[in-house]
Amino acid sequence: MKTWLRDLPKVELHLHIEGSLEPELMFSLAARNGVSLPYATVDEVREAYDFSDLQSFLDLYYQGMRVLCTEQDFYDLAMAYLEQAHAEGVVHVELSFDPQAHLNRGVELAVPFEGLNRARRQAEREWGMTSALIMSFLRDRDAAEAMAVLEKAAPYYETIDAVGLDSAEVGNPPTKFSAVFERAKALGIPRVAHAGEEGPAAYIREALDELDVCRIDHGVACLQDAALVERLRQMQMPLTVCPLSNVRLKVVAEMTDHPLPQMLEQGLKVTLNSDDPAYFGGGVLENYLACAQAFAWDRETFKQLAGNAIDVAFMPDARRAALLTRLDAC
Numbered sequence: 001m002k003t004w005l006r007d008l009p010k011v012e013l014h015l016h017i018e019g020s021l022e023p024e025l026m027f028s029l030a031a032r033n034g035v036s037l038p039y040a041t042v043d044e045v046r047e048a049y050d051f052s053d054l055q056s057f058l059d060l061y062y063q064g065m066r067v068l069c070t071e072q073d074f075y076d077l078a079m080a081y082l083e084q085a086h087a088e089g090v091v092h093v094e095l096s097f098d099p100q101a102h103l104n105r106g107v108e109l110a111v112p113f114e115g116l117n118r119a120r121r122q123a124e125r126e127w128g129m130t131s132a133l134i135m136s137f138l139r140d141r142d143a144a145e146a147m148a149v150l151e152k153a154a155p156y157y158e159t160i161d162a163v164g165l166d167s168a169e170v171g172n173p174p175t176k177f178s179a180v181f182e183r184a185k186a187l188g189i190p191r192v193a194h195a196g197e198e199g200p201a202a203y204i205r206e207a208l209d210e211l212d213v214c215r216i217d218h219g220v221a222c223l224q225d226a227a228l229v230e231r232l233r234q235m236q237m238p239l240t241v242c243p244l245s246n247v248r249l250k251v252v253a254e255m256t257d258h259p260l261p262q263m264l265e266q267g268l269k270v271t272l273n274s275d276d277p278a279y280f281g282g283g284v285l286e287n288y289l290a291c292a293q294a295f296a297w298d299r300e301t302f303k304q305l306a307g308n309a310i311d312v313a314f315m316p317d318a319r320r321a322a323l324l325t326r327l328d329a330c
């Protein structure tokens with residue numbers, strides 16, 4: 001099953017590129033940029049990754065990304081991730097990034113855009129690996145700041161496939177960003193949002209009603225609300241579920257308690273993703289393998305999950321058709 005899952009053409013829809021920063025690269029970028037870290041060794045870094053909830057992770061995630069200063073740093077970060085994903089049989093990746101987390105420490109918007117886009121072009125040239133870019137807003141900061149970033153990103157709209165919404169969920173409901181998402185819609189930019197990770201099912205409803213999103217990141221809390229589940233099922237709204245993330249952030253106690261089997265049973269359009277692979281125990285393949293171990297799913301189930309991601313990815317129709325044909329042959 002392991003080799004078969006590795007060779008399955010997998011699409012990653014929910015990946016924070018800053019969350020792919022492995023401790024080794026963190027140290028080398030810290031040295032290159034003269035940034036001091038509160039750790040002596042990579043083992044110390046890994047030992048610190050013992051999270052009690054989303055906020056305890058976010059604190060280390062924002063701390064770690066301080067080593068990302070130049071266009072080359074973002075290029076190196078993305079290349080390392082894309083190379084690893086390629087080795088795991090990932091054929092298309094949608095990278096989210098958090099421009100405000102960089103702007104607020106003096107790293108201009110052009111820096112992540114140029115570095116990430118250069119890596120994306122190289123991955124496509126070298127491995128035929130396609131990608132999309134999602135510019136995420138930090139929901140624990142004010143909406144005016146997000147709006148200013150959206151306007152400032154105008155030179156890069158051509159390279160943005162969607163805007164997203166992430167960071168600390170509880171207390172920062174989707175409605176806080178209604179005007180920002182309305183502006184993105186007016187600009188013709190698709191919209192996605194984290195909802196129902198730690199927050200309630202009501203936030204998923206709000207993301208649909210107020211932000212007009214085309215997919216929900218996480219969404220596991222939908223099971224608290226049967227009418228919402230029915231709505232998501234009827235719409236076939238994509239849910240980018242991240243099982244290892246949910247275990248590490250204590251959204252669920254362990255893999256065998258994860259609601260993925262119920263979500264599939266209810267006919268929801270579920271996909272499997274890694275979220276922050278350097279912090280949560282691995283990439284897309286590790287997430288597939290963890291599900292194989294916890295749920296003993298058959299090949300058809302994994303093909304359905306991989307197919308769901310291909311169905312809803314931001315990619316040209318010809319690429320989608322080619323990947324579905326490849327998947328069919330597995």
Ligand code: HPA
Nearest residue numbers: 016166167168194275276
């Ligand atoms: O798992 C996450 N949830 C919310 N915001 C995030 N930003 C990076 N990772 C995450």
Ligand SMILES: [Zn+2]
Nearest residue numbers: 016166217275
């Ligand atoms: Zn996420």
